[in-house]
Amino acid sequence: MAPDYPRAVLAGFAVAVALGLLVAGSTSGGAFGSYNPAWDGTSDFRSMAGDEAETLSIARNTSVYDTADANETLAVLLSPEQRYTDRERRSIRQFVEAGGTLLIAEDVGPNGNQLLRGVGARTRFDGAPLRDERRYENGPALPVATAVGLDNDSVETVVLNHGTAIRAAGATRADDPNGTMRAVRATNATVLAASSPYAYLDRNGNETLDDDETVARYPVAMTERVGDGRVIAVSDPSVFINAMLEHGDNRAFARTVVAGHDTVVLDVSHAGRLPPLQALLLTLRESPLLQAVVGTALLGVLAGHAALLDGVAALRRRLGASDTVQRPRDREAVVRGVTARHPEWDDERVERVTQAIMTRRTERDGND
Template structure:
């Protein structure tokens, strides 16, 4: 009998095997749900901690001292006092609507910087055209036969000359990127003269594919702002930031304020979206704060009552006057194992009756 949980044992000692298993399962399920609601597997996603996510970009911007905003709507682009704000668009998975493009164009022309990184999807070129930039992403796979990291699909590219956008950068490593047709823009990064565009996608240099140095990143003025185009969004993903000088390149592009535009990148996790909504809405944040305070007050009262009861029971476990009916019955059984059930029930009822009478007298 001494090995069995009793009335004076803590709550976890009172759980039998099935209940304990259920409690563990419930805890694991809650943790899994919270993790799923706060993370994402979307490529280039801000809340994707895997190799193809861009969660580390937020850390890079924060370490740089930039004020970081994770954008879920183009309404977050400032159209006044945009100077000093740098917005990043990494391989949008959906096209921007005309009103959305107009909003981003006003941001750029008001002095903002727009960084568009793309390789094969078509939506970036539509955005570039809409905001008035002349550079375009080519879309054909880029290889280098001599200057690369691991394989020719990871070409090493270098700055074309001094520029604030490439300050401290010697080599940037691409990952299955493409080239940028500059138009009227100024090239920032270029391949070696051993690079080629894989026209047929076979990963081999064919007779109709030529070696040449090609631009892979550009910058150009649009209104009072500028547009930077990079032919590979993978430059900014978690696994690539530590290759070459990719991290320094990301830092060089940052400004005092950074907007990471994920409005067309597949969305953000529910929990992260809720947090972002709270940050943007003062009245919603106040409402949630009031609800939380009320809940904490209620929990505190219940916890206080349970604590007092627990202290009363633990103060003198052998005193029947401080035990519940079940506790009195358990105590009587341990002290008088020769008593039958009926007698124990009568004595227990008598003890409880006396207690109730004392409480009324008090």
């Protein structure tokens, strides 16, 4: 039988389209997206958190803070795109005060500071770009910070990517930059990582150290007590993206932050939309009623499929039986035709020619 190239090409195209739809439906291209496998996504961090914790939860709303076991839970918010409402901030604050750990990573957006203020933290993200002309990777906009307050010897450096610094609440730009570390520590916060003494905040964004910009050592990661819980602030969410996990000791830093918690909640409630397929799977997990409906529907489809297969098998048996009866009749007709045309041939020659004719018919029927 000759190869059916058009059918093979069509089947290959259908498979490619199906795979494309599956990938598109299960991944996201948004920056800091938990299901974004590109350089600016955090799919690697999500996988790491799932490996470190007993339970990994993707939270699409803040109701998770009302039901979580606060003492065993770390909630992670990476550069939230939208503001949290007063009610949502109260819910998160109650979670922290009850013993929960909240990690907020932000650089220039206003929503990180709004949330720090809402949960009762006394530190803030400065917002101005942090640069370092001496200690950096690939350029001054990627300053190399030193870990100073982590209980992990494997973390020595944290590399930022267009990040900012952390300051004490109430501090102004006119305050002495060299007093930033002291002011942050005065809030009873513990500095986890700080820039080199040659870093500066580029207030006017001209990527140059100006006369009114002072080099100093700035905090870039810290933790402080709020009630019975903790708030961890990191002044650059890019520390956790796929590409930056490979710089410095960023991966070890991320793992250290996550370690020690039974449950890790990745709060994406204010960070853009999830991929459609992942959103559907999360909806199924959260709704027992929907699980029952979908399960019943699948059982119905499987039962229908089984009935269809039984019907096809029965039809094939019938057609096969008919074909078995028909073939001897066809052969007899060919023998009669060959004998009538060549009465001088002996039986052996007639049989040989008949077999050749039957073989050609079978091949032709297969190609059709």
